[in-house]
Amino acid sequence: MGVPTFFLLLFFVYPLLRILWTSLTPGAHLDLAPFAEVFRRPTLRAAAWFTLWQAVISTALTLLAGLPGAYVFARFDFPGRSVLRAVITVPFVLPAVVVGSAFLVLLGPAGPLGVDLRRTVWAILIAHVFYNYAVVLRTVGGLWAHLDPRLEDAARVLGAGRWRIFREVTLPLLRPALAAAASIVFLFTFTSFGVILILGGLRYATLEVEIYRQTTSFLNLPLAGALSVLQLVGVSAILFVYSRYQERRAVEQTLRPARETARRPRTPGEYLLVFGTLGFTGLLLGTPLFVLVERSFRTSAGYGLTFYRALADTQGSALFVPPVVAVRNSLVFALAAMALALVIGLMAATVVAYMRGAVSRWFDVLLMLPLGTSAVTIGLGFILAFDRPIDLRTSPVLIPLAHALVAVPFVVRTAAPVMRSVKGSLREAAAxxxxxxxxxxxxxxxxxxxxxxxxxxxxxxxxxxxxxxxTAFIARPDTPTLPVAIYRLLGQPGSLNLGRAMAMNTILMVTTALAILLIERFRVVEESEF
Amino acid sequence: MRRTVATEAWLAEALMLEVKGVSVRFGDTVALDGLDVTVHDGEVLAVLGPSGCGKSTLLRVVAGLQPPAEGSVLWDGRPLDDVPPHMRNFGLMFQDFALFPHKTVTGNVGFGLRMLGMAAPEIDRRVAEALEMVGLRGYEGRSIAYLSGGEQQRVALARALAPEPRLLMLDEPLGSLDRTLRERLLLELRGLFVELGITAIYVTHDQEEAFAICDRMVVMRAGRVAQIGTPEQVWRRPADEWVARFLGFTNIVDAELAGGEAATSWARFRVADRGEGPRRLVLRPDVFALEEGGPVRGTVLARAFRGGHYLLRVRIEDGPTLEVEADRGPVPAVGQAVALRPDPEGVVVLADSASADREPEPGDPAAAQVGRRGAPRSSGPDFARTARSSDRGERDCEDVQP
Known part of the structure; x- marks a missing residue:
């Protein structure tokens, strides 16, 4: 218990306290001025308002777009269903930078759509739908697949039409999953950073983006801290409402095994629905990624590997090191973060699984907190906390530490249920x-x-x-990671830089997708808690 | 050599395990209540009781998995209080077998040997020996998931035996198996115990299993000892009404004893017991002889064929309904009037009727137990189906020696 607790206290609780301290003491003494400033400055008020409304609209759009897909994947059986379901999950785990870049080229003047939607709110909303589509599909579709179809049959026999059945039977039964999906999507879009930084330009900024700007452009740390605190309060409120709602869970219902509820489409209408939905899903998720990859190969002299070769030099870019170094950095950091998260996560999972009662529950909650905390807050906390007296700012070790902090909850959530399900008698037998x-x-x-x-x-x-x-906060200019390098290249003029950014995006996307598809193979169904 | 002679000898020497005044509580529930139990060198002790009587807890305390609130466990005179489970060198076969699902048969059986720091070739040899012993030769590389219940049981036994523990404990080892398999494995187990001269504690809720396996048995009730004795002693002389009912005897009646005769409101018959005054009597079904002019008269209500004998339910005139075994001569038909004579030696006289429990408490698992075992109260389908070995009164441990 000691090591994970120490890790969380030093790298999570301590930075948060430093943020709070900084925001409360802009001078040498206690002062609420930074908070007052948040409410006084029109740009910050606008940012807060924009954060809220774009999250609401994004959530609603994602739910609307995702429901048909959830239905089709839950109720129909078609060739390649399980593979497709795994592939659809990939966008959700793609780096925000990749998603932002993909929509930047897709909706740019040279994109296949021929319209320039860059720097509009539409680009942001569509990107958010793209990003979170899988959440709706998996959360809502997951429950939908287990709903007893006989309930719908019963309603039909009682004379309810298709729409009535959906409204009065299916929808209420799906409510827990809808609420869960909506909360997750809302949380992610509320704390959206990379996508908005790339697509929003100067016009649209969320609180996250403002925290970043106040820190890096204006060096106004107390103000950034105050924004962070407000953001934390907002996120906590969402999580609180969500957990309360989860407790007062909707109706008890008997769930059916998913394979009993799915069937082949029969009527032409059903075929249309299935293939129409799949087509829409393919277009929504596939086009941006395709354009991204296509751009990485398209040079002024036709298709080629020019941009990939150009990753090896710094020529024409504002980076201190060749982009290929960023690739190496990212891999090294990812391996280190993975090892760190694995060791700490397994220790923590052991504690959660072995201990019972209140201590274990509180420890569990503490472990989950970094997941609900926005990445920007963690970054800001790190640069505030590891300045003095613990000076780690120049050390690249901060990057894998921050990544591990976010990743530990995932390891705990996958490992703890399995450990908990190990029969006590096995351990006793061994003893x-x-x-x-x-x-x-x-x-x-x-x-x-x-x-x-x-x-x-x-x-x-x-x-x-x-x-x-x-990472945007803590990466040193000479040790950029892939996403950081991509973001910097996007800000540079010239098709060479854009092409290089797209090449790196492609590398990042392929690596991430491979990692995720590999996980899907390893994953034991119904074992994991997320 | 008759086993009973040896039993006498063990009692005098080599006291190996002593459980002294052990109490265990889980919240408000008392699992063990000042329990005293001893096991001698080379003895197989059966612990018999309804589920929830604390018998598994007893094993966990002895194994060191459950620290007792009071009392202590001694091995060869030395207290084990500070010895952790992995240092005790006891074997425990779990009720659910607790086989490691991620290890092969060899991985499971060899586990204890690896913990002893044994070399690999030696482990392989001992694993092969242990598997040979339980009849699973050639199963070495098999995966646990693909074994049947009976095979898993054997692997679990081999795993417990392989490190040659000082004491082997078995927690309802045959509980989850079907009846035929259970009876066969029971005989094999007994043979193995005798062959290896093993010291063992065998926990079960099934009295037939207990009778067949042990040298001596402890009947447990609500965390306390209800009776200790050889199977024959317990069978012939249940210590109290609760034990009698738990063993499946339902013919328990009130009587007035005087001058070697028992008087009830419905009959008078001779008893060997010299007691005087009001007593409760246990009339085992096998103590009755069908005899014209017998003192107990009644009408046959139901008749069930039990293989070696018939079990009759006889309604006594102005009295209770008794269960009677009929294994000689013509069997009376339903509705026929019969006369019965109880064997005076077979009648069990319980302690003073005023102090004895008349009925098992409501909710007492024993009540359910009694119904399930071969003592049916109705003439429903169960009545005819419940099988039972014929001359159980004669049965003793030496009968099952190979």
Whole structure:
């Protein structure tokens, strides 16, 4: 218990306290001026308002766009269903920078649509739908697949039309999943950073973007701190409402195994629905990524690997190091973060699984907090906290530490349920056969948890690879990660820089997608808690 | 050599395990209540009781998995209080077998040997030996998931036996198996115990299992000892009404004892017991002889064929309904009037009727137990189906020696 607690206290609680301290003491003494300033400045008020409304609209749009897909994947069986479902999950885990870049080229003047939607709110909203589509599909579709179809049959026999059935039977039964999906999407869009930084330009800024600007452009740390505190309050409120809602869970219902509820489409109308939905999904998710990849190969002299070769030099870019170094950095950091998250996550999972009662529950909550905290807040906390007396600012070690902090909850969530499900008698059997406690853990818990720990590790790797919000604060100019380098290149003029950014995006996307698809193979169904 | 002779000898020497005044509480529930139990060297002790009587807790305390609130456990005179489970060198076969699902048969059976720091070739040899012993030769590389219930049971036994523990404990080892398999494995187990001269505690809720496996048995009730004795002693002389009912005897009646005769409101018959005054009597179904002119008269209500004998339900004139075994001569038909004579030696006289429990408490698992075992109260389908070995009164441990 000691190590994970120490880790969380030093790298999570302490930075948050430093943010609070900084925001409250802009001079040498206690002063609420930074908070007053947030409400006085029109740009900040606008940012707060924009953060809220774009999150609401994004959530509503995502739900609307995702419901048909959720239905089709839940109720119909068609060739390649499980593979498609895995592939659809990929955009959700893609780095925000990749998504932002993809829509930048898709909706740009040279894009296939021929309209320039850059720097408009539409670009942001569509990107958010793209990003969170899988959340609706998996959360709502997951429950939908288990709903008893006989309830709908019963309503039909009682004379209800198709729309009535949906409104009066299906929708109320789906409410817990809808609420869960909406909360998650809202949380993600509320704390959206990379996408808005790239697509929003100077016109649209969320609180996250403002925190970043106040820190990097204006060096107004107390104001950034105050924004962070307000942001934290908002996020906590969402999480609180969500958990309250989850407790007062909707109606008890008997769930059916998913394979019993799905069937082949029969009527032409059903075929139209299935293939129409799949087509829409393919267009929505596939086009931006396709354009991204296409751009990385398209040079003024036709298709080629020019941009990939150009990754090896600094010519024409404002980076201090060749972009290929960023690729190497990212891989090294991701491996380090993964190892760190695995070790700390397994320790924490052991504590959560072995201990019972209130201590374990509180520890569990503490472990989950970094997940609900925005990346930008973590980044700001790191630069405030590891200045003095613990000076780590010049050390690249901060990057994997920040990534591990975000990744630990994933490892815990995958490993703890498995450990908890290990029958106590197995451990006792090992003890009676002569295994000391540490040996019991190594011989019984560790092998049984390996598979799910690998899943957690895969997530940790993918998260670290694409992490941008926190890294943007702590990465040194000479040790950029892939997302940081991409963002910097996007800000540079010239088709060479854009092409290089797209090449790096492609590398990042392919690596992340591979990691995630690998996880899907390892994943044991119904075992994991997320 | 008759086993009973040896039993006498063990009692005098080599006291190995002593459980002294052990109490365990879980919140308000008392699992063990000042329990005293001893096991001698080479003895197989059965712990018999309804579920929830604390028998599994007893094993956990002995294994060191459950620290007792009071009392202590001694091995060869030395207290084990500060010895952790992995240092005790006891074997425990779990009720659910607790086989490691991620290890092969060899991985499971060899686990204890690896913990002893044994070399690999030696482990392989001992694993092969242990598997040979339980009849699973050639199963070494198999995965646990693909074994049947009976095979898993054998692997669990081999795993517990392989490190040659000083004491082997088995927690309802045959509980989850079907009846035929259970009876076969029971005989094999007994044979193995005798062959290896093993010291063992065998926990079960099934009295037939307990009778067949042990040298001596402890009947437990609500965390306390209800009776200790050889299977024959317990069978012939249940210590109290609760034990009698738990063993499946339902013919328990009030009587006035005087001068070697028992008087009830419905009959008078001779008893060997010299007690005087009001007593409760246990009339086992096998103590009755169908005999013209017998003192107990009644009408046959129901008749069920039990293989070696018939079990009759006889309604006594102005009296209770009794269960009667009929295994000789013509069997009376339903509706026929019969006369019965109880064997004076077979009648069990319980303690003073005023102090004895008349009925098992409501909710007492024993009540359910009694209904399930071979003592049906109705003539429903269960009545005819429940099988039972014929001359159980004669049965003793030596009968099942190979």
């Amino acid at each position: 009676v056969l002569g295994a000391a406690p540490a040996r019991v853990w190594r011989e019984v818990d560790l092998p049984l948890v390996t598979r799910s720990a690998l899943v957690g590790a895969g997530f940790a790797f993918a998260i670290s690879l694409g992490e941008f919000g926190a």
